[in-house]
Amino acid sequence: MSPRPTAENELTREQILEAARERFAELGYRAVSMRGLAQALKCSHGAIYYHFKDKADLYYKVILHDFDRLQELLDRTVEGREPNLKLLHTVIMEYIRFGIERPQSYEMMFMINDKAIEQRYEPNQFKCYNRFSEVVQSCLHEENEHGARKAWMLFLAMHGFVAKYIHSACSFEEISEVSSAYADFILAGT
Numbered sequence: 001m002s003p004r005p006t007a008e009n010e011l012t013r014e015q016i017l018e019a020a021r022e023r024f025a026e027l028g029y030r031a032v033s034m035r036g037l038a039q040a041l042k043c044s045h046g047a048i049y050y051h052f053k054d055k056a057d058l059y060y061k062v063i064l065h066d067f068d069r070l071q072e073l074l075d076r077t078v079e080g081r082e083p084n085l086k087l088l089h090t091v092i093m094e095y096i097r098f099g100i101e102r103p104q105s106y107e108m109m110f111m112i113n114d115k116a117i118e119q120r121y122e123p124n125q126f127k128c129y130n131r132f133s134e135v136v137q138s139c140l141h142e143e144n145e146h147g148a149r150k151a152w153m154l155f156l157a158m159h160g161f162v163a164k165y166i167h168s169a170c171s172f173e174e175i176s177e178v179s180s181a182y183a184d185f186i187l188a189g190t
Contacts, residue, residue, distance in 0.1 A: 010047075011047055011048075016041065017061060017062055019040060019041050020037060020058050021062045023036070024062060025104035025105075025108070029059060029112050029114060030114070032055065033055070034048050034058075063108050066106075067109060067127070070098055071131060073098055074091065074094070074095075074128070074131055077090055077091055077094050083135070083141075084139055085139060087135075087139055088136060088140070089183045091132070092154070092158055093183055095162070096158060096161060096162055097172045099162035099165075100162065100172040101171075103166045103167065109125070110125070110159065111163065132151065133148055133152070136154055137150075157182075157186045161179070
């Protein structure tokens with residue numbers, strides 16, 4: 001039996017997460033396998049299973065960080081500001097920026113349709129969405145069921161916009177004018 005590898009030769013959880021993020025972004029969730037990831041990392045697939053229960057668990061851990069970043073962005077955007085339509089416009093613009101500047105993360109967070117992973121990260125989607133809904137309702141001064149419906153409609157509109165531009169070659173700066181006009185348009189309906 002070979003001696004146990006030294007600590008400096010062992011893969012860390014963070015190294016696996018970073019490699020997995022790259023593979024998921026490049027190949028998509030369905031095309032990534034634990035064995036293929038192990039080959040890319042030049043380790044046994046058991047080394048990955050030591051840290052992660054299965055592929056869905058690994059994927060969940062990768063995107064959990066992205067949900068935290070989106071939540072932090074929303075919190076920073078609204079911190080200490082008066083809840084009104086101008087703030088809501090800023091929130092919409094920052095959401096669009098997040099999706100356009102991080103297309104792989106956005107797609108992994110919101111556009112994967114797989115029950116095994118959805119069950120794991122839905123609570124984080126809901127946490128982010130619930131915070132967004134609170135902000136919308138506060139900005140619209142409608143903290144009730146009607147305000148909650150408007151928040152959902154705004155989210156769907158923002159998501160549709162990001163989904164349209166996510167794979168374009170445009171940077172956020174290139175589409176910021178149309179993004180702002182779109183934000184004005186969807187807010188006009190509130």
